Amino acid sequence: MTPATMRTMRYTGTSVLAWVVAIAVFFPIFWIAVTAFKTEQQAYDLSVFFMPTLESFREVFARSDYLHFAWNSILISVGVTLLSLLLAVPAAYSMAFFPGKKTQQVLLWMLSTKMMPSVGVLVPIYLIWKDSGLLDTVTGLVIIYTLINLPIAVWMAFTYFNEVPKEILEAGRIDGASTWQEMIHLLLPMSLPGIASTGLLLLILSWNEAFWSINLSSANAAPLTVFIASYSSPEGLFWAKLSAASLLAIAPILVVGWLSQKQLVRGLTFGAVK
Amino acid sequence: MQETTSVAVSPAPAVPREKPRGRSLPRWLLVPSVGALLIWMIIPLGMTLYFSGINYNLLNPDLSGFAGMENYSFLWTDPAFWPSIFNTIVLIGSALVITVGGGILLAVLFDQPFMGQGYARLLVIAPFFVMPTVSALIWKNMLMHPVYGLIAKVMIFFGLEPIDWLGEYPMFSIIVIVSWQWLPFAFLILLTAIQSLDQEQKEAAQLDGAGPISMFIHIVLPHLKRAIAVVVMIETIFLLSIFAEIYTTTAGGPGTATTNLAYLIYSLGLQQFDVGMASAGGVVAVIMANIVAFFLIRMLSKNLKGEYEK
Numbered sequence: 034m035t036p037a038t039m040r041t042m043r044y045t046g047t048s049v050l051a052w053v054v055a056i057a058v059f060f061p062i063f064w065i066a067v068t069a070f071k072t073e074q075q076a077y078d079l080s081v082f083f084m085p086t087l088e089s090f091r092e093v094f095a096r097s098d099y100l101h102f103a104w105n106s107i108l109i110s111v112g113v114t115l116l117s118l119l120l121a122v123p124a125a126y127s128m129a130f131f132p133g134k135k136t137q138q139v140l141l142w143m144l145s146t147k148m149m150p151s152v153g154v155l156v157p158i159y160l161i162w163k164d165s166g167l168l169d170t171v172t173g174l175v176i177i178y179t180l181i182n183l184p185i186a187v188w189m190a191f192t193y194f195n196e197v198p199k200e201i202l203e204a205g206r207i208d209g210a211s212t213w214q215e216m217i218h219l220l221l222p223m224s225l226p227g228i229a230s231t232g233l234l235l236l237i238l239s240w241n242e243a244f245w246s247i248n249l250s251s252a253n254a255a256p257l258t259v260f261i262a263s264y265s266s267p268e269g270l271f272w273a274k275l276s277a278a279s280l281l282a283i284a285p286i287l288v289v290g291w292l293s294q295k296q297l298v299r300g301l302t303f304g305a306v307k
Numbered sequence: 308m309q310e311t312t313s314v315a316v317s318p319a320p321a322v323p324r325e326k327p328r329g330r331s332l333p334r335w336l337l338v339p340s341v342g343a344l345l346i347w348m349i350i351p352l353g354m355t356l357y358f359s360g361i362n363y364n365l366l367n368p369d370l371s372g373f374a375g376m377e378n379y380s381f382l383w384t385d386p387a388f389w390p391s392i393f394n395t396i397v398l399i400g401s402a403l404v405i406t407v408g409g410g411i412l413l414a415v416l417f418d419q420p421f422m423g424q425g426y427a428r429l430l431v432i433a434p435f436f437v438m439p440t441v442s443a444l445i446w447k448n449m450l451m452h453p454v455y456g457l458i459a460k461v462m463i464f465f466g467l468e469p470i471d472w473l474g475e476y477p478m479f480s481i482i483v484i485v486s487w488q489w490l491p492f493a494f495l496i497l498l499t500a501i502q503s504l505d506q507e508q509k510e511a512a513q514l515d516g517a518g519p520i521s522m523f524i525h526i527v528l529p530h531l532k533r534a535i536a537v538v539v540m541i542e543t544i545f546l547l548s549i550f551a552e553i554y555t556t557t558a559g560g561p562g563t564a565t566t567n568l569a570y571l572i573y574s575l576g577l578q579q580f581d582v583g584m585a586s587a588g589g590v591v592a593v594i595m596a597n598i599v600a601f602f603l604i605r606m607l608s609k610n611l612k613g614e615y616e617k
Contacts, residue, residue, distance in 0.1 A: 148603070
């Protein structure tokens with residue numbers, strides 16, 4: 034066997050193995066997508082050859098207030114993303130370009146707040162939210178999601194700002210730019226890709242968050258995670274409808290995730306792996 | 308003493324870049340974030356600690372006052388407590404072994420050149436972006452259902468007896484669902500780490516006659532050590548609070564078979580309204596998380612120092 038055929042064989046073998054694994058891992062999602070376009074009767078068939086129908090989607094819209102939950106999900110995740118960036122970008126700017134003796138400790142301390150398990154504070158948060166009227170409101174969920182994601186946002190922005198050449202900002206400063214001008218006209222354009230990927234990660238995390246949404250919201254402010262959880266009753270046996278509702282809930286954020294996969298690693302590991 | 312040293316150091320105008328004159332604003336920009344997190348950390352945690360020391364049951368308002376360690380001793384003897392600790396550890400441990408082990412194998416596989424690599428990678432990382440309630444319900448209803456589920460139908464096709472996965476092997480089923488969600492996370496991070504491996508180093512080892520297995524053990528694994536540690540610790544912190552998957556599939560049952568600490572606290576606090584005991588459980592969860600966090604933060608702080616030296 035020549036080295037060339039060996040290489041071809043190896044290439045083919047790797048291709049087959051890798052694709053078998055990839056398809057197996059992806060299969061449940063593929064199955065959701067297929068079942069969503071079936072009728073309830075067809076859903077119990079394993080066949081993938083059928084006339085696709087939008088009946089289940091129509092049913093989901095007709096029988097539940099789907100748009101209400103979707104709108105809550107959008108409001109919450111966009112709200113969290115904007116609010117977190119608004120808090121995190123100035124903080125990261127301050128720590129990346131004006132590091133003091135305590136900067137390192139502050140960064141690590143911020144991270145340590147992320148280590149607090151949500152269940153550890155479930156009871157007091159529930160009681161505070163109940164007493165202050167935040168229970169089952171979009172605002173209430175935005176506040177809690179922002180608090181749990183803020184450390185990630187600061188860290189991610191910090192690691193991106195660290196890569197911006199400090200000389201450019203200094204040059205601007207010598208030319209008499211104020212702190213705000215420096216941040217808005219010099220730093221933001223240069224680190225826009227980094228800030229964008231920080232935003233995308235925040236969007237994904239808050240879209241999929243299910244612990245606080247299940248415990249702190251019901252009819253009024255419930256996002257899609259809670260709506261889907263309501264299918265855990267026997268309703269879940271209406272597979273076509275469950276699949277249609279699920280597909281609508283996961284498709285947008287799946288696309289966002291695919292687009293930002295490279296940057297996610299940095300955000301999720303706090304810059305430890307790039 | 309400290310003042311005198313700072314006086315002695317500060318008049319050196321040789322380093323004006325360190326402290327730009329009249330710029331206190333950058334420091335103030337930290338305040339909103341630090342303030343928000345400070346409040347977030349102190350108030351709820353303080354309340355959890357406080358509640359864990361008093362008698363506080365929303366269904367029984369007559370019962371009140373200082374409880375001492377009573378909530379803890381009740382929790383300690385609660386028939387669900389030790390199973391919940393055990394289940395938490397089993398769930399975290401098994402999911403870690405599966406996701407890290409599988410993640411390493413997948414990362415090595417995907418590090419090789421093959422057809423349509425980019426697309427295959429998109430498929431593998433997809434489960435991470437599926438919301439927990441969707442993945443739990445799809446696995447429970449469409450894949451693991453004892454009669455109509457896909458797995459049952461395939462087993463019948465091969466002449467096997469179908470299994471009621473969530474009824475007979477509840478913990479195993481939860482582990483499968485959770486691992487499916489977290490495998491992509493481990494894979495993505497380990498793949499990124501493996502791709503940063505120096506090509507020259509690999510080629511040098513190959514020239515020295517290292518086979519694929521000794522390559523893996525002596526070159527790839529040591530290089531991945533840090534990334535593996537990061538994956539283990541971050542996953543542990545998230546897995547400690549696994550809740551939605553259990554809430555939507557088994558509700559902690561049958562019995563206490565799938566009750567983890569997170570679910571136990573939820574059920575004590577928001578179902579039985581025993582705030583005191585739930586808070587004691589919360590304190591236990593915080594302690595468990597802190598043990599992991601200690602190591603993670605120590606590692607990241609070393610990393611941060613390296614970053615400054617660069």
